[in-house]
Amino acid sequence: MQGFQQSVDIQSLISPLDWVVFAFTIALTAASVLYGNSLKKKTTNEKDNFLDLLLMGRKLTLPLFVSTLVATWYGGIFGVTEIAFNNGIYNFITQGAFWYVAYLIFAFFIIHKIKSYQAVTLPDLIGKMFGPNSAKLSALFNLFNVLPIAYTISLGLFLQTLFGGELLFNMSIGLIFVVLYSMWGGLRSVVFSDIIQFFVMCLGVFLVFSTSISTFGGLDFLKANLPTTHFEPLGGHGLATTLVWGLIALSTLVDPNFYQRCFAAESEKTAKKGIIISTGIWFLFDICTTFGAMYARAVLPEAESSTAYLTYAVQLLPDGLRGLFLAGILATILSTLDSYLFLAGTTITFDLLPIKWREKVSIHHLGVLSTAFISLILAYHFDGNIKLVWKTLGSYSAACLLLPVLFGYLFPGKISDKQFLFSSILGIVFTTYWRNAPLPGFYAQIDELYAGIVATSMGLIICRTLANFRSN
Incomplete structure (x- = not known):
C-alpha cells in the first residue's frame, strides 16, 4: 500500500511524544507494583509470608482476578499475530474458540471440585488427589509447561525490533528486568503490574483494529487483498491438524497458572465469575489481534511474518498512540512472562525440592533465577520459533x-x-x-x-x- 513499507527502522519512527507515553506507562506500572506491596500486612510469620508470596494470602478480589488472568494469557502476541498473518481466521479458531470452551469447562465443572483441597499449586492438588509420586511427575510436566520460553522469545523479538542487536542479547536483558521485579513481592507484584498492563494491552490492540477500519475500510478491503483461505475456518489446514490445537487448548484444564489464580481467589464464586468475564474479554481481544494481523497481511504482504503486526502498527498509528501501542505490546509480553517465570520458580522450590526448603523465600528466589536461565537456553535452542x-x-x-x-x-x-x-x-x-x-x-x-x-x-x-x- 502507498506510504507503507514492508520493513522499517522502527526506532526512526518513534517520536519524542511516543517515548514520553511509553515511559509514562512503564512508570505507572512500577507505581502500581509499589502500591500493591504497600498494602501487604507486615508479619514475622514465615509461613504467612510465603503464602502471600505464592497466593497473595488467598485474597484475590474479582477485579484483580480478571485483570491478572486476562493479562497473563497473551504474552505470545507475536506467535498469535504470525498465525493470523499467515492463515487468517484460522488463528481465531485455534487460538481463540477452542480455548473459550476449555475456560468455560473449567469455570462450570472444575472450580467447585478444587477449592475444598486448599492446595497451593497444581502438583500439590494432584498429590492430594492421587499421591506423592503423581505430584512429583505432574510437577515435572508443569515445569516444562510454564517455562516462559515463548514469552522470552517474544520479549527478545520486541526489543530487537525496537533497538536492534542480537536476539540472545535482547532476551537476556529483558529477562534480567523481569527477574528483578518478579522476585520482589511475588504474586502480589505480578498481579498489581497486571492491572496497568491489562488496560494498556487491550487499548493497544483495539487502537490498531479501529484505526485499520477507519483507514482502509472493512471486510471488503480484506477480501480484496487476502487469499480466500484466510476466511476459511481451517485456513487451508486439515481437520486433524486443526483439532490438535483443540486438544492443546484443553490443557488449560491442567494449566498451573489457571489453578494458581483460582487458589488465590477469595472465594469459589470470585473464581467462577472471573473466568466467565475474562472469556468475554479474551473474545474481544482475539477479534482485534486476528483482524489487526490480517490487515497487516493485506497492507504488507511481503513483511516478515513474525514481526509484521508490529511493523504495520507503527506505520499506521500517529504520534502518541504509537507509543501507547508499543507500551501495550511490551505489557502484553511482560504480563505473561513474569507470571510464568514466577510459577516455574514455584514449581522448582515448592513442588520438586525437599519439604524442608519449601517455605523459604530465599530458596524461591533461586528457583526464579534458575528458571530464567533455563528459559534463555531453551529459547535460544528453539531459534525464535x-x-x-x-x-x-x-x-x-x-x-x-x-x-x-x-x-x-x-x-x-x-x-x-x-x-x-x-x-x-x-x-x-x-x-x-x-x-x-x-x-x-x-x-x-x-x-x-x-x-x-x-x-x-x-x-x-x-x-x-x-x-x-x-x-x-
Missing part, C-alpha cells in the same frame, strides 16, 4: 496429564498413585517416540499428540481392568 514451542510443550501436557486428572475429577478415588504414574509415563514414551521415530506412510501423518492420548488412555484402561480383576 514461538509456534513450535507451544506445539511441543502443549502436546505433552494435553497427551499425558490431562486425561488422568479429568478421570480423577469424574471418578474420585478410582485411580491410585501408581496407576496415575503408569498411564502418564506411557503417554510420555509414546509421544516422544512418535515425535522422533521415522514412521512409515499413514502413521507419519498422525500427530504425536494423538499417539500420546491413545497411550495414556490405554494405560488408564489397563490399570482399571487389572484393579477390577483383582477385586473380583
Whole structure:
C-alpha cells in the first residue's frame, strides 16, 4: 500500500511524544507494583509470608482476578499475530474458540471440585488427589509447561525490533528486568503490574483494529487483498491438524497458572465469575489481534511474518498512540512472562525440592533465577520459533496429564498413585517416540499428540481392568 513499507527502522519512527507515553506507562506500572506491596500486612510469620508470596494470602478480589488472568494469557502476541498473518481466521479458531470452551469447562465443572483441597499449586492438588509420586511427575510436566520460553522469545523479538542487536542479547536483558521485579513481592507484584498492563494491552490492540477500519475500510478491503483461505475456518489446514490445537487448548484444564489464580481467589464464586468475564474479554481481544494481523497481511504482504503486526502498527498509528501501542505490546509480553517465570520458580522450590526448603523465600528466589536461565537456553535452542514451542510443550501436557486428572475429577478415588504414574509415563514414551521415530506412510501423518492420548488412555484402561480383576 502507498506510504507503507514492508520493513522499517522502527526506532526512526518513534517520536519524542511516543517515548514520553511509553515511559509514562512503564512508570505507572512500577507505581502500581509499589502500591500493591504497600498494602501487604507486615508479619514475622514465615509461613504467612510465603503464602502471600505464592497466593497473595488467598485474597484475590474479582477485579484483580480478571485483570491478572486476562493479562497473563497473551504474552505470545507475536506467535498469535504470525498465525493470523499467515492463515487468517484460522488463528481465531485455534487460538481463540477452542480455548473459550476449555475456560468455560473449567469455570462450570472444575472450580467447585478444587477449592475444598486448599492446595497451593497444581502438583500439590494432584498429590492430594492421587499421591506423592503423581505430584512429583505432574510437577515435572508443569515445569516444562510454564517455562516462559515463548514469552522470552517474544520479549527478545520486541526489543530487537525496537533497538536492534542480537536476539540472545535482547532476551537476556529483558529477562534480567523481569527477574528483578518478579522476585520482589511475588504474586502480589505480578498481579498489581497486571492491572496497568491489562488496560494498556487491550487499548493497544483495539487502537490498531479501529484505526485499520477507519483507514482502509472493512471486510471488503480484506477480501480484496487476502487469499480466500484466510476466511476459511481451517485456513487451508486439515481437520486433524486443526483439532490438535483443540486438544492443546484443553490443557488449560491442567494449566498451573489457571489453578494458581483460582487458589488465590477469595472465594469459589470470585473464581467462577472471573473466568466467565475474562472469556468475554479474551473474545474481544482475539477479534482485534486476528483482524489487526490480517490487515497487516493485506497492507504488507511481503513483511516478515513474525514481526509484521508490529511493523504495520507503527506505520499506521500517529504520534502518541504509537507509543501507547508499543507500551501495550511490551505489557502484553511482560504480563505473561513474569507470571510464568514466577510459577516455574514455584514449581522448582515448592513442588520438586525437599519439604524442608519449601517455605523459604530465599530458596524461591533461586528457583526464579534458575528458571530464567533455563528459559534463555531453551529459547535460544528453539531459534525464535514461538509456534513450535507451544506445539511441543502443549502436546505433552494435553497427551499425558490431562486425561488422568479429568478421570480423577469424574471418578474420585478410582485411580491410585501408581496407576496415575503408569498411564502418564506411557503417554510420555509414546509421544516422544512418535515425535522422533521415522514412521512409515499413514502413521507419519498422525500427530504425536494423538499417539500420546491413545497411550495414556490405554494405560488408564489397563490399570482399571487389572484393579477390577483383582477385586473380583
